[in-house]
Every structure is written in C-alpha cells, then in structure tokens.
Amino acid sequence: MRLSTAAFLVAGVCISQGAAAEWQLNLAPGATEISRSIYDLHMLIFYICVAIGVVVFGIMLWSIVHHRKSKGAQAAHFHENTLVEIIWTLIPFAILIAMALPASKTLIEMYDKRDGEVTIQITGYQWKWRYQYLNEDIDFFSSLSTPRAQINNEEDKGEHYLLEVDNPLVIPTGTKVRFLLTANDVIHSWWVPALAVKKDAIPGFINEAWAEVSDPGTYRGQCAELCGKDHGFMPIVVEALPADQYQQWLADAKAAKAADAAAADQELSLEQLMSRGEAVYNSQCAACHQANGSGIPGAFPALAGSPLIVDNRAAHLDIVINGKPGTAMQAFGKQLNAVDLAAVITYERNAWGNDLGDSVQPREIKALQP
Amino acid sequence: MLTQAVAHEHHHGPPPGLMRWVLTTNHKDIGTLYLVFSLVMFLTGGCMALVIRAELFQPGLQLVQPEFFNQMTTMHGLIMVFGAVMPAFVGLANWMIPMMVGAPDMALPRMNNWSFWILPFAFAMMLATLFMEGGAPNFGWTFYAPLSTTYAPPSVTFFIFAVHMMGISSIMGAINIIATILNLRAPGMTMMKLPLFAWTWLITAFLLIAVMPVLAGVVTMMLMDIHFGTSFFNAAGGGDPVLFQHIFWFFGHPEVYIMILPAFGIISHIIPTFARKRLFGYPSMVYATASIAFLSFIVWAHHMFTVGMPLAGELFFMFSTMLIAVPTGVKVFNWVATMYRGSMTFETPMLFALAFVVLFTIGGFSGLMLAIAPVDFQYHDTYFVVAHFHYVLVPGAIFSIMAATYYWLPKWTGNYYNEYLGKWHFWLSFVGVNITFFPMHFIGLAGMPRRIPDYALQFADFNMVASIGAFLFGLSQLLFVYNIIQCVRGGYGADSRVWEGAEGLEWTLPSPAPYHSFTTPPDLREQGGEH
Numbered sequence: 092m093r094l095s096t097a098a099f100l101v102a103g104v105c106i107s108q109g110a111a112a113e114w115q116l117n118l119a120p121g122a123t124e125i126s127r128s129i130y131d132l133h134m135l136i137f138y139i140c141v142a143i144g145v146v147v148f149g150i151m152l153w154s155i156v157h158h159r160k161s162k163g164a165q166a167a168h169f170h171e172n173t174l175v176e177i178i179w180t181l182i183p184f185a186i187l188i189a190m191a192l193p194a195s196k197t198l199i200e201m202y203d204k205r206d207g208e209v210t211i212q213i214t215g216y217q218w219k220w221r222y223q224y225l226n227e228d229i230d231f232f233s234s235l236s237t238p239r240a241q242i243n244n245e246e247d248k249g250e251h252y253l254l255e256v257d258n259p260l261v262i263p264t265g266t267k268v269r270f271l272l273t274a275n276d277v278i279h280s281w282w283v284p285a286l287a288v289k290k291d292a293i294p295g296f297i298n299e300a301w302a303e304v305s306d307p308g309t310y311r312g313q314c315a316e317l318c319g320k321d322h323g324f325m326p327i328v329v330e331a332l333p334a335d336q337y338q339q340w341l342a343d344a345k346a347a348k349a350a351d352a353a354a355a356d357q358e359l360s361l362e363q364l365m366s367r368g369e370a371v372y373n374s375q376c377a378a379c380h381q382a383n384g385s386g387i388p389g390a391f392p393a394l395a396g397s398p399l400i401v402d403n404r405a406a407h408l409d410i411v412i413n414g415k416p417g418t419a420m421q422a423f424g425k426q427l428n429a430v431d432l433a434a435v436i437t438y439e440r441n442a443w444g445n446d447l448g449d450s451v452q453p454r455e456i457k458a459l460q461p
Numbered sequence: 462m463l464t465q466a467v468a469h470e471h472h473h474g475p476p477p478g479l480m481r482w483v484l485t486t487n488h489k490d491i492g493t494l495y496l497v498f499s500l501v502m503f504l505t506g507g508c509m510a511l512v513i514r515a516e517l518f519q520p521g522l523q524l525v526q527p528e529f530f531n532q533m534t535t536m537h538g539l540i541m542v543f544g545a546v547m548p549a550f551v552g553l554a555n556w557m558i559p560m561m562v563g564a565p566d567m568a569l570p571r572m573n574n575w576s577f578w579i580l581p582f583a584f585a586m587m588l589a590t591l592f593m594e595g596g597a598p599n600f601g602w603t604f605y606a607p608l609s610t611t612y613a614p615p616s617v618t619f620f621i622f623a624v625h626m627m628g629i630s631s632i633m634g635a636i637n638i639i640a641t642i643l644n645l646r647a648p649g650m651t652m653m654k655l656p657l658f659a660w661t662w663l664i665t666a667f668l669l670i671a672v673m674p675v676l677a678g679v680v681t682m683m684l685m686d687i688h689f690g691t692s693f694f695n696a697a698g699g700g701d702p703v704l705f706q707h708i709f710w711f712f713g714h715p716e717v718y719i720m721i722l723p724a725f726g727i728i729s730h731i732i733p734t735f736a737r738k739r740l741f742g743y744p745s746m747v748y749a750t751a752s753i754a755f756l757s758f759i760v761w762a763h764h765m766f767t768v769g770m771p772l773a774g775e776l777f778f779m780f781s782t783m784l785i786a787v788p789t790g791v792k793v794f795n796w797v798a799t800m801y802r803g804s805m806t807f808e809t810p811m812l813f814a815l816a817f818v819v820l821f822t823i824g825g826f827s828g829l830m831l832a833i834a835p836v837d838f839q840y841h842d843t844y845f846v847v848a849h850f851h852y853v854l855v856p857g858a859i860f861s862i863m864a865a866t867y868y869w870l871p872k873w874t875g876n877y878y879n880e881y882l883g884k885w886h887f888w889l890s891f892v893g894v895n896i897t898f899f900p901m902h903f904i905g906l907a908g909m910p911r912r913i914p915d916y917a918l919q920f921a922d923f924n925m926v927a928s929i930g931a932f933l934f935g936l937s938q939l940l941f942v943y944n945i946i947q948c949v950r951g952g953y954g955a956d957s958r959v960w961e962g963a964e965g966l967e968w969t970l971p972s973p974a975p976y977h978s979f980t981t982p983p984d985l986r987e988q989g990g991e992h
Contacts, residue, residue, distance in 0.1 A: 147822065148822075160804045166736065252520065294702060299769070315843070319599075
C-alpha cells in the first residue's frame with residue numbers, strides 16, 4: 092500500500108486532518124431558490140464547456156496520435172477555408188446566446204429589489220461584522236470566536252475552525268430578508284455561499300442584497316474581499332430560524348440589551364474591570380496591538396509603555412472612544428458598551444508593566460460616549 | 462543566397478566587459494538583458510509563491526504571520542505580472558522582431574537601452590519595501606483603495622514610484638516595437654505577410670500605450686490622496702472607492718491581454734513548424750487578435766460584478782465578456798486545424814505549445830464560467846478565480862515563454878539545448894502545474910476565499926495537494942535554468958534553419974545570429990504569398 096503515491100498522500104492527509112477530511116469538489120446547491128438556480132446555471136455552463144472540450148481536445152488528440160511524422164504522416168497543404176472559419180465563428184456565437192438567456196433570467200430575479208419583510212444593515216469593520224436590525228433596535232457586532240491557540244496550533248482545531256462567531260446573524264426562514272451593506276473602513280465583501288449572496292461592503296456606499304431561506308439551519312461564510320491583516324479571520328454565521336423561534340430570539344435580545352444598560356451605572360472594582368478588560372482586549376484589540384501590548388512596528392503602535400497611555404489619561408480615553416480618523420484605529424465608543432469600554436481602558440492602563448493603578452468607571456465613559 | 466550575403470558582411474562584435482551591457486544599444490544584447498532579468502524575477506516571485514503555498518500546506522499559522530502573508534501575495538502578483546511575464550515578452554520581441562521583419566536592429570536603439578535599464582531600479586525599489594518599517598505593500602496586486610491609500614503601510618509611496626517607472630519602461634518598449642514593425646520591414650513584407658509574433662506584438666504595443674497611462678493616473682491619484690490631502694478614493698472626503706476599481710480594471714483587463722497576445726503569436730509560430738504545415742487561417746488569426754484587443758476595452762467591469770452595479774451594467778459586461786470567447790475560440794480552432802493532417806514531431810517547444818493549447822483553453826472555459834454574472838457571485842474572489850487566472854498565466858503565458866525560449870535558443874546561441882532535459886522539464890512542469898492549480902477549482906467551488914493565510918478544515922486536503930504540486934513545479938524550473946546555461950556554454954551546433962519545418966526570415970540568418978541582424982534588407986517582393 093505504501094508504495095502507491097496516492098495512498099501515501101491520502102494517509103498523510105488523514106493523519107493530519109482526522110475525521111474533518113472532506114473532498115468537496117463542486118458548488119453546493121444552497122438553501123434558497125436563487126442559489127439553486129445559480130447552481131443549475133453553473134452545471135449547465137460546465138457541461139457545455141466539457142462538451143466543447145471533448146470535441147476540440149478529441150480532434151487534437153486524434154491528430155497527435157495519427158498525424159505524426161514517426162508514423163510516416165505527410166503534411167497536407169491546406170491552410171485556409173473561409174466557410175470553415177465562418178462556421179466556427181457562428182456556432183460558438185449560438186452557444187453563447189443559449190448560455191446568456193438563462194443567465195440573464197437568473198440575474199434579473201436576483202435584482203428584484205422590492206422591500207423585504209426584515210431589513211438588516213450589515214457594516215464591515217476591520218475585522219468583524221456589525222448587524223443592525225432596522226426598526227427593531229437590535230445592533231450587535233459579530234467576530235471570530237475561534238481561540239488564538241487553535242490558530243497557532245497549540246490546541247486541536249474544532250469542527251468549525253475559523254467559521255464560528257460569538258454572535259451569529261439570526262434571520263427568519265420563509266421570509267424575504269433584505270440586507271443593506273456598507274463598511275466603516277476599507278472594502279469588505281459579505282459572502283454566504285448557501286444564500287448565494289456575495290456583495291461588497293464599501294465605505295460611503297449602501298449596497299443591497301436579499302435572501303429567502305427555505306430551510307432552517309446554520310449557514311457559514313467569510314469575508315471575500317481582501318481587507319487587511321485579518322481578512323481571513325472575519326467569518327459570517329447565519330442562523331435561519333422558523334418564524335416563531337425568530338420572534339422569541341428578538342425578545343431575548345432586547346431583554347439582554349436592557350440588562351446591559353442597567354449595569355453601566357454600577358461602580359466596579361479594579362479586579363472586576365481588569366478581568367473583564369482582558370477578555371474585551373483579547374477579542375477587540377489584540378489582533379492589532381497584540382496580546383502582550385507590543386503592537387507591530389510600523390503598522391500598529393505598542394500600548395505597553397505608550398506615552399499616550401502613561402502621560403495623558405484624557406487622550407487615552409479619547410482615542411479609544413473616538414478612534415483616530417484615517418487609520419485602522421476605530422471609534423470604539425460606538426461599538427462597545429460603557430462597561431466594556433471602562434474595563435478595556437482600565438486593563439490597558441494596568442497591564443504589561445503600565446501599572447498606573449487607576450481605574451476608569453462606566454459612568455465616566457457614558458459622559459464621553461457620543 | 463541570403464545567408465551567404467550576411468555571412469560576408471563585415472562583422473563587428475560587441476565591446477568586451479561589463480560596460481557592454483550597460484551601454485548597449487543592440488537589440489540582441491537588450492533582449493538578453495530583458496530575458497535574464499525576467500528569469501531572475503520569475504524565480505524571485507516563484508520563491509514568494511512557495512512561501513504562500515508552504516503556509517497553506519496545512520490549516521493554522523505555521524511559518525508566517527498574516528501581515529507578511531499579505532505582503533507575499535501582493536509582491537508575488539506584482540513581480541510575476543510586471544517583472545516576469547511582461548519583460549520576457551519584451552525580451553523576445555527585442556530578439557526576434559528585427560530578425561523576423563528583416564531589420565538590422567530596433568528602430569530606436571538608445572531608447573531601447575533606457576527602457577530596459579529603468580526596470581532593475583524599479584524592482585530594486587519595490588523589493589526594498591520588504592525591509593521597510595511597516596513592511597511591503599500588503600493590499601494585493603490589484604491594490605484596491607482605500608486599503609492601499611488611507612490604510613496602507615508607508616512603503617506604498619515607493620510602490621507608486623516603482624509602478625510609474627515600470628509604466629515608462631513599458632510605454633517606451635511599446636513605442637519602439639511599433640516603430641520597428643511599421644518602419645523597418647523588408648521590402649515586400651506587407652502587413653498581411655507579417656509574422657504573427659510581430660502582429661500580436663504590434664497590437665499588444667498599442668494596448669500598452671493605451672492603458673499604461675491609465676495605470677499611471679490611478680497611482681498618481683493614490684499618491685495625491687496619501688500625501689496631498691485629496692479625496693479621490695476616500696468616501697469620508699466625498700470620494701469614491703469604486704472609482705478606483707473602474708480605473709484600475711480599465712487598465713487591468715487590457716493588461717491581461719498584454720500578457721497573452723504575444724503568447725498567441727509564439728504558439729502560431731511553433732505549431733506550424735513542428736506540424737510541418739502552414740498555419741491555418743492566417744488572416745483570421747490577425748482579425749481575431751485585433752477583435753480580442755478591441756473587446757478588452759469594454760469588459761473591465763466583469764472584475765467588479767459584486768460592487769453593486771445596476772442591472773443594465775451587469776448585463777452589458779456579461780454579454781461583452783462572453784463575446785471574447787468567439788475570437789479566442791477561432792484561434793484555438795485554427796491551431797487544431799494546423800495540427801490536423803500535419804506531420805508532427807514533439808520536441809520540447811512543441812510539447813509546451815500543445816500544453817498551452819489545452820491548458821489555456823481550460824483557463825478559457827473557467828473564464829467563460831466567470832463571465833456569467835449570476836454565477837460569478839459564487840466564484841468571485843474565491844480560489845476558482847485563482848485557478849482560472851493561473852491556468853491562463855502559467856500554462857498560458859509562461860509556457861509560451863518557455864516554448865519560445867527552447868524554440869529560439871539554438872538561433873540565439875548556435876547550440877541545441879539538451880532535448881532530454883528539456884522533455885524532463887516539460888513533463889515535470891506539466892504535471893506540477895496541474896497538481897497545483899487544478900485542485901484550486903475545487904476549493905474555490907467549495908467556498909474558500911482567496912488571499913487568506915489560514916482556512917477552514919474542509920479545504921485542507923486539496924490545499925495540501927496544491928502545495929505539493931507547487932513545490933514540484935517550482936523545483937523543476939531549476940532544470941530549465943540549468944539547461945539554458947548549458948546551452949549557452951556549448952552543445953551540438955545548429956544550422957541556420959534549426960528546425961526542419963521552420964519558416965521565416967529569422968531562420969535565414971546563421972546560428973548564432975550575427976550581432977547586427979540584416980545590414981542589407983532581404984527583398985521579399987519576388988516571393989509568393991508566404992508570410
């Protein structure tokens with residue numbers, strides 16, 4: 092068995108990947124009517140290409156086998172035939188028209204932009220997604236939940252490695268859900284293959300897309316447009332729930348938001364702030380400034396020993412809350428709640444040898460938040 | 462008769478030493494400089510590709526961090542496009558076009574020297590960005606704003622200057638080729654007798670002159686946004702990030718054909734030689750090339766189907782893109798008809814040319830699939846696209862350059878290369894290229910986005926296969942380098958015809974070709990319709 096290269100290859104792959112190994116060769120038909128007609132279109136064009144390939148490569152192979160000098164073949168002298176040229180211009184043209192008709196039909200269906208029953212604004216940030224349910228007062232960020240240790244090969248990789256998030260987008264099934272896409276910094280692209288939705292999220296633009304998911308389930312996708320360092324680490328997870336469960340989820344989400352708002356008025360101890368701050372730091376800040384606060388020289392400044400943090404408390408609060416326009420430093424005042432902001436700023440002021448000993452309370456943040 | 466006439470010319474060779482190469486205005490010397498430069502860049506860009514494939518061998522981050530990975534993908538693309546493929550074709554044009562049209566040299570020899578010598582400085586500057594604070598450009602070879610402006614590392618300014626210099630070099634090279642072909646043809650060589658390599662290059666040169674200024678314009682707009690407070694591409698200042706993509710691809714799509722039209726010319730020489738039969742449908746080849754060049758200006762937004770164009774725009778760019786299949790198909794059919802009822806032999810150049818026809822056509826098929834806008838929503842920015850453009854560029858453009866090198870090496874050096882090693886090089890490259898790029902179709906369809914340093918587990922198996930193929934392909938290029946060096950050093954001597962079925966003026970000169978090609982123009986007026 093080991094003598095066979097193929098078997099060796101397969102064995103190597105099995106050892107490294109275990110049960111997760113999967114040799115998917117083709118598009119999946121997906122979970123919406125549009126995604127299935129795209130799949131059919133894909134297969135149609137593919138089979139046409141295969142048929143043309145068989146004819147062209149067949150004639151070529153026939154010539155290679157039979158019209159070779161070593162078999163005594165004498166070269167013919169023909170080198171021009173206008174009729175033949177016209178025929179092999181017109182036939183491909185006809186085939187193209189046969190492809191263009193169903194393609195145009197599907198495209199027109201995709202551009203049916205009549206209002207959906209649920210509208211969600213999706214905003215791309217470096218490197219997370221924000222989902223705002225219009226008219227529902229629900230607004231949250233969704234970022235990668237795969238632990239860094241798995242990415243750095245210090246732990247075994249989970250089943251949904253790199254395709255799992257902390258807060259998935261939840262949508263109802265059997266309902267036309269409309270997506271409005273934009274971006275906060277650079278261009279991103281929101282892609283969920285099973286929904287056949289891939290649309291660029293562009294700063295300054297609002298793009299539209301929609302999906303009507305037929306089957307409940309969890310659908311996974313990724314950012315498709317290079318958006319910087321962690322482009323490969325901003326997945327998308329969509330949970331499609333039946334209408335009643337979706338309503339329940341909406342109610343729960345609103346209740347959780349109210350509870351968070353109440354917590355912002357409490358006084359927290361340095362220890363409480365530090366432990367919460369470390370978690371927030373690792374999910375929101377560590378991608379650029381690194382877990383040890385060292386930053387990346389030339390790209391992302393170090394926080395450990397940073398003069399801005401050590402010497403100027405007000406400037407520290409300002410840059411975290413309002414960001415620094417024109418750089419990757421975002422205005423976190425709009426993204427995180429007051430408790431998380433207070434915690435993460437406190438953490439930055441006391442971790443990695445900064446040891447300033449002061450704490451920042453949520454109340455102080457609330458006064459500064461836009 | 463012609464050969465004798467040339468042999469009796471007073472033969473003055475080049476001055477010795479290093480300054481020969483710095484000061485040379487000779488088309489063969491400059492052609493050699495271009496080709497050697499291109500080979501060095503090909504190996505450099507190839508090493509970067511191997512860094513990428515090594516990181517992607519397994520899921521997880523093993524060798525490089527994401528920020529360096531992005532620098533590798535960016536530099537790999539830029540170096541291969543602007544440093545390897547384009548200079549290789551200019552080098553081949555420098556060597557072959559004066560010999561093919563019966564000229565003594567290129568029309569503008571001093572400019573020729575300058576257009577080459579800009580390049581090493583441009584690329585030295587671009588490679589130097591790897592050692593700068595913040596690292597090299599990391600925004601992909603398409604450098605979409607605002608990632609390449611507001612969010613770019615400081616080295617982007619050096620990148621912009623390097624692109625300007627490459628553009629100047631390309632424009633000057635193109636002017637020279639046009640001037641040579643239009644003015645220095647031998648008496649009696651009418652345009653419809655022009656060898657196809659010269660024809661395809663003539664059209665390519667016009668494409669270069671048309672689009673290189675557009676590229677220069679877009680990088681200048683970037684420079685203004687970065688340093689002078691404008692907001693061309695900055696939405697916060699009223700600018701338009703999509704405008705960048707329109708301008709870039711108005712350059713970028715013709716650029717794609719700049720990298721493939723000369724290849725069509727090369728293949729149209731090699732197949733008739735080794736099939737010992739005249740090229741089928743010469744006029745239709747010329748018209749097809751011109752049609753492709755025209756269409757290349759009206760299809761650019763098919764790279765942007767997902768930016769949110771209106772329906773009418775999507776339909777227009779879908780239909781115009783599909784149309785390209787017609788002239789491209791005509792070319793493939795003509796090559797097959799040339800082989801049909803020929804008397805074929807399979808020396809290394811022919812093997813590369815045959816692989817070109819098959820694998821480029823496969824790249825054409827995936828191109829047709831990508832043209833279908835609704836389906837492109839699933840393919841766009843995935844490994845399916847990576848598979849597509851590598852099929853047209855590696856076994857397309859690069860195989861044609863290798864085929865041309867083997868085909869004309871005996872003419873350049875006077876020696877045959879080692880055929881046995883050449884065949885090994887071909888078969889290892891052929892197998893390697895397919896193991897590398899074919900599985901990319903699968904992982905793309907399965908949903909893997911491009912330009913990511915780490916991936917979900919379901920893409921692991923084919924990524925591992927692709928990485929193994931990449932190392933096979935990369936290492937087998939060492940055979941190519943060795944074979945060229947050995948051939949330059951010596952070997953079995955070639956006569957002026959070199960190949961039994963070779964036709965054209967370049968084969969009337971002795972091998973190696975004299976330092977000045979045709980000091981007296983050959984007269985073709987007496988001859989018949991042979992091109």
